[in-house]
Amino acid sequence: MKSIGMIKMLMATVALAPAIMSVSAQEPVLQRVTTTDTVALGVGVNDIKMGRNGDMMSVKMDIDLAGTRMHGDRAIVYTPVIVNGGDSLRLTSVGLYSHVRWIQYQRDGEKPMGGSSEVSYRYSQRPGTYTYEDYVPYADWMSNSTLVLKREDYGCCHRLLDEGAVNLAKWREIMFAPTLKYIRPTAAREKTREIEGEAFIDFPVDQTVIYHDFRNNAFELDSIVRTIDVVRNDPDATIRTVWLKGFASPESPYKHNTDLAKGRTAALKNYIQKLYNFTGVEILTDYEPEDWAGLRKAVEKSNLDHRNEILAMIDMDMDPDVKEAKIKSSYPDDYRFMLRNFYPPLRHTNYKISYVVRSYNDPEEILQIMRTRPRNLDLDEFYIAASVLEPGSDEFNEVFETAVRMYPHDETANLNAANAAIYRKDFVSAERYLGRAGNSGEAIYARSILSAYQGDYASAKTQLEAALRAGIVVDDAELQTLMELIELNESR
Numbered sequence: 001m002k003s004i005g006m007i008k009m010l011m012a013t014v015a016l017a018p019a020i021m022s023v024s025a026q027e028p029v030l031q032r033v034t035t036t037d038t039v040a041l042g043v044g045v046n047d048i049k050m051g052r053n054g055d056m057m058s059v060k061m062d063i064d065l066a067g068t069r070m071h072g073d074r075a076i077v078y079t080p081v082i083v084n085g086g087d088s089l090r091l092t093s094v095g096l097y098s099h100v101r102w103i104q105y106q107r108d109g110e111k112p113m114g115g116s117s118e119v120s121y122r123y124s125q126r127p128g129t130y131t132y133e134d135y136v137p138y139a140d141w142m143s144n145s146t147l148v149l150k151r152e153d154y155g156c157c158h159r160l161l162d163e164g165a166v167n168l169a170k171w172r173e174i175m176f177a178p179t180l181k182y183i184r185p186t187a188a189r190e191k192t193r194e195i196e197g198e199a200f201i202d203f204p205v206d207q208t209v210i211y212h213d214f215r216n217n218a219f220e221l222d223s224i225v226r227t228i229d230v231v232r233n234d235p236d237a238t239i240r241t242v243w244l245k246g247f248a249s250p251e252s253p254y255k256h257n258t259d260l261a262k263g264r265t266a267a268l269k270n271y272i273q274k275l276y277n278f279t280g281v282e283i284l285t286d287y288e289p290e291d292w293a294g295l296r297k298a299v300e301k302s303n304l305d306h307r308n309e310i311l312a313m314i315d316m317d318m319d320p321d322v323k324e325a326k327i328k329s330s331y332p333d334d335y336r337f338m339l340r341n342f343y344p345p346l347r348h349t350n351y352k353i354s355y356v357v358r359s360y361n362d363p364e365e366i367l368q369i370m371r372t373r374p375r376n377l378d379l380d381e382f383y384i385a386a387s388v389l390e391p392g393s394d395e396f397n398e399v400f401e402t403a404v405r406m407y408p409h410d411e412t413a414n415l416n417a418a419n420a421a422i423y424r425k426d427f428v429s430a431e432r433y434l435g436r437a438g439n440s441g442e443a444i445y446a447r448s449i450l451s452a453y454q455g456d457y458a459s460a461k462t463q464l465e466a467a468l469r470a471g472i473v474v475d476d477a478e479l480q481t482l483m484e485l486i487e488l489n490e491s492r
Helices: 002-011 099-108 217-232 254-275 292-300 307-314 320-330 332-341 363-372 379-386 394-406 411-423 427-434 441-453 457-469 476-490
Strands: 020-024 029-035 044-053 056-064 075-084 087-090 094-097 119-122 129-137 145-154 160-175 179-183 191-199 237-247 282-288 349-357
Touching (some): 044 145, 044 160, 217 349, 292 332, 320 332, 363 394, 394 411, 411 441, 441 476, 457 476
Antiparallel strands (some): 020 179, 056 129, 237 349
16 A cells, blocks of 8 residues: 555665664554455354453354255254364354254253354244354464354264355454653753742831841741752752842832832841851842732732723833822722732742752662652653663653653653553553654654554554654564554555
8 A cells, every 4th residue: 555655665764763762562462353244154144353352262243044044854053163274273153953953952961063062043943143252261373363164064863964164254463562762861961950939028117127026027037948958958959049039019119119129138138148158159139129010910810899990000101109109099999908918918039049969870869869859850860760670660650750740841751751651551641741742753653653552543654654754763573563553444
């Protein structure tokens, strides 16, 4: 077919793929049955199904007995047989008996012609269609086997009068074991990290002195200390900078608010410097005299009577003091509510701790760090840990799940997590991760594997061709299996 020919052509022209960790997925059994809808031997056979589920092989079909003709004092026995070369296995037989033969077997207590498991009918009482179903232990030789229907005609005294056979179906297993291609991320030259926070430190009116016990200051100041200590107490981390930015609320003249924002930020810097001997750590400060953005968010979420009008005023390009006075004079009731409820949280300080973390090379150490301080790891270190674990194991899955949780928007992290999900047959998660895995050749190839597992062979074909054009190298046997699955789907 044209599409298969295209895949074969791409096989001969692909470039070398980048270094990856290749892991063969667990082998599901994809079963192919080629059947004929009707047969001779006096019966029709339809809807043939063969399949393996674990250690058992099932055979199902509809046998049309309405057209079977019996002449004289006979018994007709139909027996499906699984055959492969010199190996064969007879399944449960279906026997039809003339009036005399039926009475004889009933009276003499003889076993049916097809054995003790035979399903037996008096010829005159046979069903028009018999829904056949049998289960037998699976054996390796049954792959690439043929389902044969035998007919045996018996006369008196178990004498075989005639027999015949016809092939019903060809069945074989297609072992689909695709190679999942994990990409090794680029190791970071320097692992920089940041922790951010916001503190609402209260100051007495028009003052810039910090009082630890004033209102809720003890809690707010301790939150900053706790954040710094998280990094300081990590033996693998080194703080580089502490950044502080103070904000004031819009009431009072803008110049006065500027002085307050500057002074209060400087006071917090001084407070931190007294707590810590920050050798080599730079404390950076910034300020914003009036937090109009914060006020806008508060108003936007509110149910103020003049919410929309106040928002329009906030968005105006005008002198801050004029703007604040206009809101106050235009909507005094709303302004009083804002002053009491919205303005206090606008007097806050944003802070950010920037630090660097040392690199890790030992997989065991990386696994320990992953469970206690996963933020310390870069994606290459997660990959190093996974490379020594058993694919599909809980620990292997945990590594890639943690990596994508720490780096949710990284394409490589999502691709590797998708491959791990495909391996464990979690196709819902795999599809979600692949949605954020980008369009590298490896990501496109992973989508083709997922589509094949989900039975969407049309998409699998399109994606496979795109992956090969992108330079993905696929093992010949694996590619042949994918091609066969696509052909099977297109032939239906």
